[in-house]
Amino acid sequence: MSDIEVMLDENAPIIPIIDGAAPPKVRVRKRGRVTKWLAISWLVFITVSAIGAESLPYINHSCDQFDSDAECVTGTKANIRYSERPPAWAGFSDSPQKTEPARYGLMGTDKNGFDLFARSMLGARTSLIIAGLAITFGLAIGTFLGMIAGYFRGWVDVVIENLTNVLLSFPALLLAIFFVTFFNDPTTSAATTRPLWPVIVSLVILSIPPLTRLVRANTIAYAQRDFVVAARSLGAKGSRILFKEILPNIVPTLMSFALTGLALLIVAEGALAFLGLSVEAPTPTWGAMISFGTSALREGSWWISLMPAFMLFLTVLSINLLGDVLAQRFNTREAIS
Amino acid sequence: MRYVLRRFAQTIFVVVLVTLLTSVALRFLPGGTDVLVALKTGPGATPEQAQQVVKDLGLDKPWYTQYFSWMSNFLSGDWGTTFQSNQPITTAVKRALPISAYLMVYGQLLALSTAIPVAVWSAYRQNSRFDRVSTTSAFAMLSLPNYIVAPVLMYFLSVQRKWIPFPSIYTSLFDDPVAHFKAFVLPSVTIAIPLFAGYMRLLRADMIGTLQSEFITTARAKGVSTANILFRHALRPSMFSLVTSAAVNVGALMGGVVIVEQFFILNGMGRLTVESIFRREYPTVQYAVVVLALIYVGVNLIADMAYAWIDPRVRARRALS
Numbered sequence: 001m002s003d004i005e006v007m008l009d010e011n012a013p014i015i016p017i018i019d020g021a022a023p024p025k026v027r028v029r030k031r032g033r034v035t036k037w038l039a040i041s042w043l044v045f046i047t048v049s050a051i052g053a054e055s056l057p058y059i060n061h062s063c064d065q066f067d068s069d070a071e072c073v074t075g076t077k078a079n080i081r082y083s084e085r086p087p088a089w090a091g092f093s094d095s096p097q098k099t100e101p102a103r104y105g106l107m108g109t110d111k112n113g114f115d116l117f118a119r120s121m122l123g124a125r126t127s128l129i130i131a132g133l134a135i136t137f138g139l140a141i142g143t144f145l146g147m148i149a150g151y152f153r154g155w156v157d158v159v160i161e162n163l164t165n166v167l168l169s170f171p172a173l174l175l176a177i178f179f180v181t182f183f184n185d186p187t188t189s190a191a192t193t194r195p196l197w198p199v200i201v202s203l204v205i206l207s208i209p210p211l212t213r214l215v216r217a218n219t220i221a222y223a224q225r226d227f228v229v230a231a232r233s234l235g236a237k238g239s240r241i242l243f244k245e246i247l248p249n250i251v252p253t254l255m256s257f258a259l260t261g262l263a264l265l266i267v268a269e270g271a272l273a274f275l276g277l278s279v280e281a282p283t284p285t286w287g288a289m290i291s292f293g294t295s296a297l298r299e300g301s302w303w304i305s306l307m308p309a310f311m312l313f314l315t316v317l318s319i320n321l322l323g324d325v326l327a328q329r330f331n332t333r334e335a336i337s
Numbered sequence: 338m339r340y341v342l343r344r345f346a347q348t349i350f351v352v353v354l355v356t357l358l359t360s361v362a363l364r365f366l367p368g369g370t371d372v373l374v375a376l377k378t379g380p381g382a383t384p385e386q387a388q389q390v391v392k393d394l395g396l397d398k399p400w401y402t403q404y405f406s407w408m409s410n411f412l413s414g415d416w417g418t419t420f421q422s423n424q425p426i427t428t429a430v431k432r433a434l435p436i437s438a439y440l441m442v443y444g445q446l447l448a449l450s451t452a453i454p455v456a457v458w459s460a461y462r463q464n465s466r467f468d469r470v471s472t473t474s475a476f477a478m479l480s481l482p483n484y485i486v487a488p489v490l491m492y493f494l495s496v497q498r499k500w501i502p503f504p505s506i507y508t509s510l511f512d513d514p515v516a517h518f519k520a521f522v523l524p525s526v527t528i529a530i531p532l533f534a535g536y537m538r539l540l541r542a543d544m545i546g547t548l549q550s551e552f553i554t555t556a557r558a559k560g561v562s563t564a565n566i567l568f569r570h571a572l573r574p575s576m577f578s579l580v581t582s583a584a585v586n587v588g589a590l591m592g593g594v595v596i597v598e599q600f601f602i603l604n605g606m607g608r609l610t611v612e613s614i615f616r617r618e619y620p621t622v623q624y625a626v627v628v629l630a631l632i633y634v635g636v637n638l639i640a641d642m643a644y645a646w647i648d649p650r651v652r653a654r655r656a657l658s
Contacts, residue, residue: 166354169633170626171593177611182366267482271596274484275611287484294488294600298503302492309485317480324476 036325039318046315050125085109087116087303107307110289111296116303120311123284126196127312130278130285131265134200138207138265139258143250145208146215147242151223160216164209173271176206180277199278203265214257218250252330259323263316270312286312344641348634355630356623360404363619407623417620426624429609434628436507437605440597441590443521444528445583451529452536457567459537460544471537478534486527487600494523504602524601528594532586539582543575576647584640588633592625 087108107116149160167175183198222228223246231245266286272278273287286308293305398406410417416426459468495503501519508516547553548571556570595607606625613621645652 162354166351166358169351169355169588169630171589171591171607171629173593173595174607174610174629177595178362178614181614182362263480270482271484274596275599290484290488294491297488297492298496300496302496305488306492309488312482313480313485316482317477320476320480 035321039321042314042318043322046121046124046311047128049121050128086301087307108303110293110304116289116307119284119289120286120308123286123289123308124311124315126279126283126285127266127269127273127287127315130196130199130203130269131262134203134207134265134269135258135261137200137204138211138261139254141204142208142211143215143247143254146212147219147246147250149212150216150219151238151242151246157216160212164212167205167209168213172206172268176202176268176272177275177277179205180272196279199269199272202272203268206268207261207265211257211261215250215254218253219246222246222249252326256323256326256330259319259326263319263323266312266316266319344638348638351634352627352630356408356627357404359623359626360407360619361400363617363622364400364403366614366617407620411624411627416624419618419621426621429621430606430624430628433604433606433609433625435509436598436603437591437594437607439510439521440524440528440594440603440605441587443525444532444590445586447525447529448532448536449583452533453540453572456537456540456544457572459541460548461563461567463545468541472541475534475537478530479538481530483527483531483594484596484600486530487523487597490523490527491600507603520601520603524594524597524603527597528590535582536579539578540575543578544571547571547575573647577644580640580643580647584636587636588629591632592629 085108087106107120109115110119145160149157179202180198183201228241228245231241236245269278269285270287270290273285274291276288276291278285278287289308290305290312293301293303293308296304297306416430418425419429455471459465459471462468491503495501501523506516506520508520510517553566553571556566561570592606592610594605595611597603598605598608606629610622610625610629612618613625
């Protein structure tokens with residue numbers, strides 16, 4: 001490797017582009033305090049709603065069309081009476097059925113008559129669980145590999161580095177699709193529900209290479225610092241140096257990676273769901289809802305796909321904002337270079 | 338020269354590893370032969386029939402034999418045919434490649450041609466209103482995956498106002514330019530939006546750094562005009578990360594825009610690969626992956642050469658090493 005490559009490696013970590021979201025870059029100006037709190041409150045709101053989707057009062061407001069509340073949430077039977085109603089605030093929309101455009105709820109209803117707001121909250125649950133678990137495992141494995149590669153160097157580094165390069169040379173989405181197909185048994189998954197874990201495992205694998213790279217660069221930066229050299233000269237073992245000396249120092253950086261990664265993985269999960277490769281139908285996810293609504297979108301019922309799209313956008317934006325705030329707080333850029 | 342040779346060896350190594358991994362991984366796809374047999378003979382195949390299919394396709398041999406026979410076929414230019422329709426694979430790839438290439442080129446051109454001026458002006462007038470608006474909107478664009486942008490664009494431009502026909506029908510640029518651009522405008526804009534945001538932020542950050550260096554002050558003291566300073570003195574040394582990122586994206590865009598291709602119903606490389614994975618068309622997947630990998634490493638090689646063109650200091654350092 002020539003020196004210019006090494007320099008680029010450590011200054012500008014390259015994350016594969018997963019259709020839309022991108023890695024954090026330098027932020028010079030400090031972002032306003034208001035936006036930060038807006039982002040936090042949106043995330044708190046969406047998390048609470050996702051956890052309590054069955055019981056929260058504002059979610060069940062379309063359940064009177066079902067026989068029981070449980071049916072409303074699981075969505076086994078649909079009532080066509082409320083099919084494709086625009087949201088209550090949409091004054092400018094034509095009703096697709098030429099009848100009186102009865103508006104319904106905060107976000108309208110979809111083809112099956114489900115309240116889109118309630119569905120979006122259930123979708124938030126799936127998306128957040130998948131992305132959250134995936135980034136947790138991905139970060140754990142990526143940190144471990146990156147620290148080993150960055151601290152011990154030598155052949156371990158060469159092996160890990162080359163594996164990361166190979167994985168990164170595939171388009172990320174193709175890789176994800178491949179792994180999801182790989183872990184899904186076609187004989188069982190076709191008709192009934194698909195389990196959550198193939199998606200999670202695929203996303204974990206997807207998130208490991210870029211995280212490993214970033215952690216490796218960070219570890220290299222700390223491995224030469226005086227306190228590490230001091231610990232080594234006192235006879236500390238490699239594992240002790242890694243976990244007691246280096247790890248605490250890169251934790252702040254890891255936090256902002258974790259947030260950016262979470263946003264990227266929510267986007268990636270949405271992409272898989274959009275292609276019909278995430279969890280199967282009765283469980284709503286944002287991507288699947290957007291994809292489900294596109295046929296109605298062509299007939300003019302915009303809310304069915306654009307409302308969940310808006311929820312996904314707000315969530316990803318909030319997470320990115322927080323990641324940005326953290327990166328500024330801990331001065332991540334300085335730590336890397 | 339030695340540098341070029343070493344890079345070349347690395348490139349070959351990566352391509353071989355990628356194809357080997359694909360080859361091995363494909364063989365381990367669950368239900369692989371079952372899916373193939375079902376597609377080939379229809380439902381209810383007898384075990385003998387199934388075995389015959391597997392044998393015909395050469396899937397009964399161990400994976401390394403399969404890989405080597407594939408490799409030698411590939412090198413001798415015999416790309417083989419698809420399992421199901423016995424069409425030559427080259428036809429499929431030849432049909433898909435131009436679509437992906439158009440998408441990639443238009444997306445990149447659109448993104449770069451907007452991002453560079455915006456970034457340069459933002460960096461020059463840092464913290465001005467223009468800068469604040471453009472950085473904030475770029476930040477928001479980063480949170481817009483293309484399965485959100487595509488429906489929004491489609492709704493407003495093809496459904497509400499019927500400006501652009503919705504399922505993009507691919508026509509060659511040379512047959513009917515108007516129809517061609519109508520087919521590609523929405524997908525290209527969809528692709529360009531996140532790219533624009535990424536490029537703009539990268540270039541702006543680097544540019545701010547460059548504008549503080551001393552040769553810029555010197556140029557200004559000599560009385561060089563602002564436009565001249567920005568575009569001729571400052572832009573070139575600020576382009577490192579931009580070039581790297583643009584190069585990485587070329588590879589990513591050639592095969593990784595499955596969603597855009599799917600949504601606008603354009604049969605590019607991404608869709609070809611994914612459909613082939615679903616139908617267990619191992620040879621097609623493998624060739625698609627080789628083509629993508631070659632493009633990826635090739636473009637990275639070019640980007641590496643471009644560093645030397647951008648900044649003479651790199652050339653000097655390489656000559657020393």
